[in-house]
Amino acid sequence: MSSELAARFHDAIENQEPRLRTLAAQGRRILGYFCTYTPVELIHASGFVPVRVMGGVRTLTKADTLAPSFLCPYMRAALDKALSGEYGFLSGIVQGYTCDAACGAVRIWERNIPGEIYHTIALPYCDSPSSRRFLLSEIDALTVKLRAIGGTFSEQSLADAIELYGKIRRLILKLYQIRYDERLSIQASDFLAIIQAGFMTPPEDYLRMLEDSAPITGPSVASERGGTRVLVSGSLVEDPKILDLIEESGGLIVADDLCTGIRNFEPVSGFGLDPIQRLIDRYMNRAPCPCRSRVSDRAPFIEHLLERSGAQGVIFLFQKYCTPHLADHPSLVEHFKAKEIPSIAVEMEETGVNEGQLRTRLEAFFEMLR
Amino acid sequence: MEKTGKSRKRLRAAKELNRVVTEYYVECGRAKAEGKPVGWMPPMNGAIEIFYAMDIQPVFPENWSPICAAFGLAERNFEVAEGMGYSRDLCGYMRNIIGYVHGLMKEEGTPLGGLPEPDILLSPGGGCVPVIKIFQALERRFPNAKVYPADLPQVPTEEIRQHHVDYAIAEIHRLIDFLSQATGRKLDQDRLKEVVKLSDRSCELWDEIMTYRRRIPTPFSAAEIGIMFVMVTRQGTQTAVDFLTTVRDEVKEKSAQGLGVLEQEKIRLFWDNIPLWYNMGLFNHFEGMGGVVVAETYSSAWSLRLDVNRPIEALALKSLKSYPMVSCVSVDKRVEMVIKACKEYSIDGAILHRNKSCLPITLGQMDIKRALEAELGIPSIVIDADHMDSRNFSVEQFRTRVDAFMEMLLARKS
Numbered sequence: 200m201s202s203e204l205a206a207r208f209h210d211a212i213e214n215q216e217p218r219l220r221t222l223a224a225q226g227r228r229i230l231g232y233f234c235t236y237t238p239v240e241l242i243h244a245s246g247f248v249p250v251r252v253m254g255g256v257r258t259l260t261k262a263d264t265l266a267p268s269f270l271c272p273y274m275r276a277a278l279d280k281a282l283s284g285e286y287g288f289l290s291g292i293v294q295g296y297t298c299d300a301a302c303g304a305v306r307i308w309e310r311n312i313p314g315e316i317y318h319t320i321a322l323p324y325c326d327s328p329s330s331r332r333f334l335l336s337e338i339d340a341l342t343v344k345l346r347a348i349g350g351t352f353s354e355q356s357l358a359d360a361i362e363l364y365g366k367i368r369r370l371i372l373k374l375y376q377i378r379y380d381e382r383l384s385i386q387a388s389d390f391l392a393i394i395q396a397g398f399m400t401p402p403e404d405y406l407r408m409l410e411d412s413a414p415i416t417g418p419s420v421a422s423e424r425g426g427t428r429v430l431v432s433g434s435l436v437e438d439p440k441i442l443d444l445i446e447e448s449g450g451l452i453v454a455d456d457l458c459t460g461i462r463n464f465e466p467v468s469g470f471g472l473d474p475i476q477r478l479i480d481r482y483m484n485r486a487p488c489p490c491r492s493r494v495s496d497r498a499p500f501i502e503h504l505l506e507r508s509g510a511q512g513v514i515f516l517f518q519k520y521c522t523p524h525l526a527d528h529p530s531l532v533e534h535f536k537a538k539e540i541p542s543i544a545v546e547m548e549e550t551g552v553n554e555g556q557l558r559t560r561l562e563a564f565f566e567m568l569r
Numbered sequence: 570m571e572k573t574g575k576s577r578k579r580l581r582a583a584k585e586l587n588r589v590v591t592e593y594y595v596e597c598g599r600a601k602a603e604g605k606p607v608g609w610m611p612p613m614n615g616a617i618e619i620f621y622a623m624d625i626q627p628v629f630p631e632n633w634s635p636i637c638a639a640f641g642l643a644e645r646n647f648e649v650a651e652g653m654g655y656s657r658d659l660c661g662y663m664r665n666i667i668g669y670v671h672g673l674m675k676e677e678g679t680p681l682g683g684l685p686e687p688d689i690l691l692s693p694g695g696g697c698v699p700v701i702k703i704f705q706a707l708e709r710r711f712p713n714a715k716v717y718p719a720d721l722p723q724v725p726t727e728e729i730r731q732h733h734v735d736y737a738i739a740e741i742h743r744l745i746d747f748l749s750q751a752t753g754r755k756l757d758q759d760r761l762k763e764v765v766k767l768s769d770r771s772c773e774l775w776d777e778i779m780t781y782r783r784r785i786p787t788p789f790s791a792a793e794i795g796i797m798f799v800m801v802t803r804q805g806t807q808t809a810v811d812f813l814t815t816v817r818d819e820v821k822e823k824s825a826q827g828l829g830v831l832e833q834e835k836i837r838l839f840w841d842n843i844p845l846w847y848n849m850g851l852f853n854h855f856e857g858m859g860g861v862v863v864a865e866t867y868s869s870a871w872s873l874r875l876d877v878n879r880p881i882e883a884l885a886l887k888s889l890k891s892y893p894m895v896s897c898v899s900v901d902k903r904v905e906m907v908i909k910a911c912k913e914y915s916i917d918g919a920i921l922h923r924n925k926s927c928l929p930i931t932l933g934q935m936d937i938k939r940a941l942e943a944e945l946g947i948p949s950i951v952i953d954a955d956h957m958d959s960r961n962f963s964v965e966q967f968r969t970r971v972d973a974f975m976e977m978l979l980a981r982k983s
């Protein structure tokens with residue numbers, strides 16, 4: 200299904216393991232993270248390559264030995280992968296505190312998968328001068344830990360990293376703008392691949408890949424394909440099949456509220472007198488995720504995306520057992536109902552989704568929207 | 570054995586506990602009627618002492634859930650919550666309380682008078698996601714309540730540094746300011762010291778009571794763990810200290826006389842994770858084969874001391890430590906504590922409750938299992954269940970597996 204244009208991004212995903220292994224063998228140190236609340240700029244500024252740990256689509260054989268079946272499929276797949284030795288190139292995990300699953304996963308990895316650093320940053324929930332001071336101390340504590348394993352943090356390197364990631368975010372957000380205007384020549388699964396490739400590619404290389412991808416913004420095929428404009432909302436989407444299924448059933452994904460999507464990139468950076476303050480400001484003002492914010496913060500964000508993209512409805516894509524998203528769902532639906540925004544929810548299980556049944560549900564949903 | 574069932578209690582103090590529970594809920598209702606401010610808050614943090622010191626009535630929605638389970642109200646609450654779209658995969662405490670506030674709470678005749686509406690909501694940032702989300706849902710249900718958005722670093726206990734403590738202290742000061750503004754009440758420093766002293770005393774008594782369980786035979790089992798009610802709802806009051814003193818005296822006397830739960834105690838068991846509130850009778854099941862549950866992870870949440878001379882700092886530390894000590898925030902610490910407990914309480918085998926309703930306490934359990942085997946050679950068994958939702962529990966399966974486990978332990982011992 201994937202288009203030629205997105206081929207190199209798909210390739211980056213498929214061959215991530217050998218590439219990152221080679222990189223590690225050449226002496227580059229790679230640190231994993233789970234969630235987009237992790238300050239990748241800081242990791243990069245300390246001389247490490249931040250790589251987002253993904254679970255991928257796989258049959259699990261080892262996760263049961265350490266985790267219950269009711270851990271989200273993403274975390275189970277990631278753990279399974281690590282236990283199978285496929286994350287051997289990582290020097291450890293640095294993670295921003297988000298959900299209970301991620302919090303526990305860091306500790307379980309620490310006990311069972313060799314690494315030099317396993318660390319969770321305790322992010323404040325409130326924004327005030329004292330919470331920012333606290334976050335500053337958390338960042339200092341992390342740089343000390345990173346230094347202890349050979350990290351080389353400096354204010355200049357942080358400024359550089361912020362600029363680098365800022366460029367990447369700006370380019371991706373440009374793609375979003377084109378997508379909202381229905382001028383994007385690729386389907387949603389390719390769009391996902393472009394983003395996912397960024398999780399597992401050193402940012403300098405990824406920036407180059409993006410800069411070379413001008414053709415993607417060429418004449419639209421999306422508008423030719425047509426379909427009912429929808430927004431997808433949820434945590435991680437790893438299997439592009441689900442997006443294809445939506446578009447094959449008559450939908451056209453024009454916007455997302457995913458942590459494998461827009462929540463990575465908004466805002467591009469933060470404000471402040473020095474790089475650390477700018478970093479702190481960005482993570483305080485991140486696009487709202489249910490782990491760390493209220494429905495009253497999220498709803499306006501999603502509504503703005505609906506407006507901007509002209510999407511007529513919302514498709515919630517849940518990782519099974521994902522508490523933060525499941526817990527917000529009833530209130531969000533109620534909120535949207537009052538505004539006559541239709542929505543539908545799909546749960547992604549470890550074994551994937553029941554395609555036939557889902558197609559029927561989606562078709563009925565799009566029928567209703569037309 | 571029924572899917573739901575009450576436990577057989579042996580302590581005289583169990584009767585006293587019923588009185589303490591009833592009185593607490595009567596007090597909550599009376600506070601409302603008399604116009605005293607009522608504040609709902611999450612458990613396991615230092616805000617309870619601040620509330621008592623400022624004479625604000627604390628109410629704990631999370632404690633109300635076990636009560637609902639014991640009174641058989643949980644099914645109805647689940648039905649309401651699930652009808653609203655709350656997934657069955659969410660923590661049972663969350664589904665129970667949301668169902669309750671949107672259902673039974675609006676009706677007359679709830680046992681213990683039900684819960685009084687909140688004037689204040691202490692909405693946590695910190696702790697587990699369900700508890701954060703419970704309060705966010707309560708904010709929407711009670712739009713007139715004044716909301717305090719709290720913040721607390723989620724950090725493993727072994728990694729607590731000064732800046733964590735400083736921030737937790739700053740947050741307590743912010744809470745005090747908020748409460749003063751919301752209620753017009755001032756915090757009296759002497760009164761706070763008094764409350765913290767009572768709180769510390771209850772922790773001390775708690776530890777002492779637990780120590781008697783090291784005796785063989787143990788004077789009481791996990792079937793009596795309802796005594797922790799006072800640690801959840803009454804910390805910082807004379808009521809808690811008086812009640813725990815009664816319990817302490819009774820278990821002390823029993824130990825001195827060599828009286829145990831069983832005359833012939835053959836197997837000593839450890840329980841990991843929250844009990845099955847709708848079937849506390851399970852703890853008696855082992856007794857038929859000479860087994861007693863003598864220790865559990867959950868009780869460690871109150872095994873800490875408070876420095877009475879630095880009351881605010883003491884409460885900050887309590888807030889920072891209580892939940893992480895029993896959850897996946899500190900898996901290393903938890904493993905260490907279980908190992909220590911298994912040694913001190915002469916444990917023969919462990920029951921690990923794989924709790925569908927509580928991911929944070931379940932994560933890390935397999936590491937505990939491994940460590941027990943590797944470091945102490947103590948075998949353990951994993952039981953699939955749920956602390957609130959009896960639909961996720963099969964008594965038959967429990968019995969079959971536990972009986973086989975007990976037989977194995979007995980064979981090992983003989």
Ligand code: SF4
Binds near residue numbers: 524
């Ligand atoms: S937010 Fe949801 S999907 Fe993401 S790690 Fe947590 S439970 Fe899993």
Ligand code: SF4
Binds near residue numbers: 661663698699700927
């Ligand atoms: S700690 Fe466990 S039982 Fe308590 S609210 Fe959180 S998930 Fe539920």
